[in-house]
Amino acid sequence: MRYLPINMDLRGKRVVVFGGGGAAEAKLRTILRTEAEVRVVSDEPSAEIQRWADDGRLHLATDCCLDCATLIYAATEEPEENLRLAELARAKNIPCNAADMPAGCDFITPALVDRAPVVVAIGSEGTSPGLARAIKSDIETRLPSDLGETARTIKGLRDQLKIEEPDISKRQAIWADVLGAGRNDFSSLSPETVSERYSRARSGGDAVGHVHIVGAGPGDPDLLTVGALRVMHSADVVIYDRLVSDDVLALCRREAEYIYVGKVPGGASTRQEEINRLLVKHAQAGSIVVRLKSGDPLVFGRAEEEFAALDAAGLDFTIHPGITAATAAAASLRHSLTVRGENTAAVLATGHDENGFAELDWASLAKPGARATIYMGLRASRFIQGRLMVSGADPSMPVCVVENASRKNEVILSTTLAELPDALAAGGITGPAVLMLGYTRRGAVKAMKEAS
Numbered sequence: 001m002r003y004l005p006i007n008m009d010l011r012g013k014r015v016v017v018f019g020g021g022g023a024a025e026a027k028l029r030t031i032l033r034t035e036a037e038v039r040v041v042s043d044e045p046s047a048e049i050q051r052w053a054d055d056g057r058l059h060l061a062t063d064c065c066l067d068c069a070t071l072i073y074a075a076t077e078e079p080e081e082n083l084r085l086a087e088l089a090r091a092k093n094i095p096c097n098a099a100d101m102p103a104g105c106d107f108i109t110p111a112l113v114d115r116a117p118v119v120v121a122i123g124s125e126g127t128s129p130g131l132a133r134a135i136k137s138d139i140e141t142r143l144p145s146d147l148g149e150t151a152r153t154i155k156g157l158r159d160q161l162k163i164e165e166p167d168i169s170k171r172q173a174i175w176a177d178v179l180g181a182g183r184n185d186f187s188s189l190s191p192e193t194v195s196e197r198y199s200r201a202r203s204g205g206d207a208v209g210h211v212h213i214v215g216a217g218p219g220d221p222d223l224l225t226v227g228a229l230r231v232m233h234s235a236d237v238v239i240y241d242r243l244v245s246d247d248v249l250a251l252c253r254r255e256a257e258y259i260y261v262g263k264v265p266g267g268a269s270t271r272q273e274e275i276n277r278l279l280v281k282h283a284q285a286g287s288i289v290v291r292l293k294s295g296d297p298l299v300f301g302r303a304e305e306e307f308a309a310l311d312a313a314g315l316d317f318t319i320h321p322g323i324t325a326a327t328a329a330a331a332s333l334r335h336s337l338t339v340r341g342e343n344t345a346a347v348l349a350t351g352h353d354e355n356g357f358a359e360l361d362w363a364s365l366a367k368p369g370a371r372a373t374i375y376m377g378l379r380a381s382r383f384i385q386g387r388l389m390v391s392g393a394d395p396s397m398p399v400c401v402v403e404n405a406s407r408k409n410e411v412i413l414s415t416t417l418a419e420l421p422d423a424l425a426a427g428g429i430t431g432p433a434v435l436m437l438g439y440t441r442r443g444a445v446k447a448m449k450e451a452s
């Protein structure tokens, strides 16, 4: 290792940047994150640098004697000038970084994943900045965006624990437990999970748990939110539905207890009361419960009944929205759910409710240009078709059926209202699928080129 990564305290120290163009700007994007007093020497600062100066984030100067500088960046657009500045800095024993000139660098700035006060620095000693950037982007996705806040929360709790618990080995045991030492699940840490686990560890496991109502999306794990993924990693108990994909389920904490509560349409199912009971029971036992519901939990997910049960038991819960089947399906059709000037409403409706086939506002759905996404509509397709036709819908109204939206086995069927039930049968569509009334499928660019 030729270069030693060190964390230098720049609070109140002067950093001088020579240059006012793209190279200086790139350096400044990092330097301005510190608490240094930044001075930029340039006759022609770029608009961005001028804006930073106007905002009081740096001082602009046309000259600088260097003497009070802690660090110097020679980042003019002229390599010769940068080398000259580096020589000047060396003569004064001030560390200098000359942009893109290894010979003029006493130090190099690593690629940073900044969750201050937690900062990860990645350096390749100049061999491959591209590799450092690739590693950085990987780490970026793995570290929660609020890791800095988590670190501050931990600091507060550590200060408190030092007063309350004089035995250092007990303190260490509590932190090993809270921070999941050896579990390798730091990506699930958040200010909330840390506080929850801390109070649980302090009370010897008696603390009340927490329920996360999590949108698992339509199936593709890429469609999970970062927050959903994080709480999935922290789960003690995972209570999941039939339509939660295996790929998504595989991302939950391995050591968690898994409870399947699937409801098969028209078949055997776990009663909602039983699901509510399980949620309450596990949260009361102090567990972090992840209630994984397909798509968005707030769309045809009976979430309100679960909230009511948790409220009645005095338990707190957090909701993590997900991508609902309608938006995933629209993305597969490569069309927008709403089109300016064409539809003023994008209806999300169910084909089935507690009374059987659902009665919808057929008159408005039958109007030319109407668009609706029908969930749980497969078995009701003939009923929907009949109601719409009687209400005056055009039999040639386009209908797309998207089965297993976002999954590897996704199927898209383009048909018309007149053909819908037969097309479903011929296509062997068994679901999960949404019926997208009034929607067409955008042809692939390649197919369109071939046709023209």
Ligand code: SAH
Residues within 6 Å of the ligand: 218, 219, 243, 293, 294, 295, 296, 297, 298, 299, 300, 301, 323, 324, 325, 326, 329, 374, 375, 376, 377, 402, 403, 404, 405, 406, 407, 431, 432, 433, 434
């Ligand atoms: N909360 C879910 C909907 C649950 S109701 C959401 O927001 O998506 C169950 C219905 O959702 C299914 O009958 C089907 O109509 C639809 N659905 C769920 N996942 C789907 C998928 N991957 N592709 C197409 N439709 C899906």
